[in-house]
Amino acid sequence: MRVLVTGGAGFIGSNIAKEINKLYPTAKVYVLDNFSSGHFKNLIGFKGEVITGDIKDPELWEYIEKNFQFDVIFHEAAITDTTVQDQFLMMKTNSDSLRYVLNCALKWKAKVIYASSAGVYGNSSPPMREDRGLTPENVYGFSKLIMDQIALNFVQEYPDLKVIGLRYFNVYGPGESFKGKTASMVYQIYLQIKQDKRPKLFKWGEQRRDFVYIKDVVKANLLAMEKDVSGVFNVGSSQARSFNEIVQIINGLLGKNIEPEYIDCPYDFYQNYTQADISKAREILGYSPEYSLEEGIEEYVKFLQGL
Ligand SMILES: NC(=O)c1ccc[n+]([C@@H]2O[C@H](COP(=O)([O-])OP(=O)(O)OC[C@H]3O[C@@H](n4cnc5c(N)ncnc54)[C@H](O)[C@@H]3O)[C@@H](O)[C@H]2O)c1
Known part of the structure; x- marks a missing residue:
């Protein structure tokens, strides 16, 4: 082949x-x-x-x-x-x-x-x-x-x-880091929480996406x-899951409790809710996704931590 x-x-x-x-x-x-x-x-x-x-x-x-x-x-x-x-x-x-x-x-x-x-x-x-x-x-x-x-x-x-x-x-997952600002919200939120920074979310973090x-x-x-x-x-x-939920999951995995900082969304073409x-x-x-958001993030965070 x-x-x-x-x-x-x-x-x-x-x-x-x-x-x-x-x-x-x-x-x-x-x-x-x-x-x-x-x-x-x-x-x-x-x-x-x-x-x-x-x-x-x-x-x-x-x-x-x-x-x-x-x-x-x-x-x-x-x-x-x-x-x-x-x-x-x-x-x-x-x-x-x-x-x-x-x-x-x-x-x-x-x-x-x-x-x-x-x-x-x-x-x-x-x-x-x-x-x-x-x-x-x-x-x-x-x-x-x-x-x-x-x-x-x-x-x-x-x-x-x-x-x-x-x-x-x-x-989201391993291999996306070189995308920089276009990498997934999971990666962006991980990077900020890891550095003890408040993750920036568009107001009020309740946008939902199918991750x-x-x-x-x-x-x-x-x-x-x-x-x-x-x-x-x-x-x-x-599943449609919110950005706030990602913050919560990553805080839990890293043993932190960092609150998001909510900022205005600068885009007038933003997708607020996606669900497949x-x-x-x-x-x-015969496609059947195996990873819930919790399982995917857990495996990914282990990878990012070099575990
Ligand atoms: N990552 C997501 O969440 C997502 C969601 C929907 C669709 N997609 C689609 O999946 C595909 C892969 O996306 P990704 O997340 O891996 O992004 P990526 O930016 O990591 O990958 C795109 C690759 O295409 C290459 N490329 C860009 N323009 C090129 C050109 N003119 N000639 C040759 N190579 C070029 C880039 O160098 C890069 O390696 C893309 O078609 C994207 O639109 C991705």
């Missing part, structure tokens, strides 16, 4: 690439990345090769198409900072590049599993279901929605090829690889 992981130096991509190494030791795994938000340190222990390049560069895809042949493509590379407002750049990088990926998949008869996002749902009413409430609040969410539509059109035209979009909700542990997300990708289907699926924990309806992923992919 020959596997390409775009965005493989990033948080989710590097976890996928390393898990493929572990579960399929004979698979040839390649990472494609421009190291804009990823980091080589995420790839320490990775057994494979790196192709360095920009996914929005058509010449790069010509080179890849001519010189390589992959059976599976995990397409994770994207602008992942949801506050970027350059619409041209966001659409070129996130949406247009999927066409290059699909074009190669068509030549190679490869399966494509790409990263979509809960951002497609904006502030529509929870629980979010794949077929409704597609009202993104920012161009990032819009770029992911257009990816889903590109994929849908592609599979309608080429039904023999399999393309799966996974709408990740809020992913999903990285191991469940990697598992969803591997299930998608194994299934002979196409479609778009939510990948979350199916995962029944479609359960039924078709």
Whole structure:
């Protein structure tokens, strides 16, 4: 098996690439990345090769198409900072590049599993279901929605090829530290409490998100690889939990009792409540998240503490 992981130096991509190494030791795994938000340190222990390049560069895809042949493509590379407002750049990088990926998949008869996002749902009413409430609040969410539509059109035209979009909700866990300010709230809150600083939350910390542990997300990708289907699926924990609850859980694990500091939210495109309806992923992919927020944070904090 020959596997390409775009965005493989990033948080989710590097976890996928390393898990493929572990579960399929004979698979040839390649990472494609421009190291804009990823980091080589995420790839320490990775057994494979790196192709360095920009996914929005058509010449790069010509080179890849001519010189390589992959059976599976995990397409994770994207602008992942949801506050970027350059619409041209966001659409070129996130949406247009999927066409290059699909074009190669068509030549190679490869399966494509790409990263979509809960951002497609904006502030529509929870629980979010794949077929409704597609009202993104920012161009990032819009770029992911257009990816889903590109994929849908592609599979309608080429039904023999399999393309799966996974709408990740809020992913947290080892490998996200290089994302800096765009890393998860779990990581941000951990860092502040660890340094005895009051974690800053937007007023009043009762925003609720569907937080999903990285191991469940990697598992969803591997299930998608194994299934002979196409479609778009939510990948979350199916629970909406508040930022205040994260503060409480991390305080408990670190033996502290630090109160949050509440600040005004500067964004007018903020998602206040997300919760995935995962029944479609359960039924078709056999996806079933294993980690509750408490279990995921506990395992993650142990990792961060070097335990
Ligand atoms: N982390 C989450 O909570 C979450 C939620 C929903 C969707 N997603 C999606 O999952 C995917 C992976 O996200 P992540 O959290 O691992 O973020 P990340 O920023 O760690 O990973 C993205 C990777 O893509 C690379 N990249 C960016 N632009 C590129 C370009 N033009 N050419 C080549 N490589 C490029 C980056 O260097 C990085 O390694 C993304 O598509 C993201 O939109 C993530």
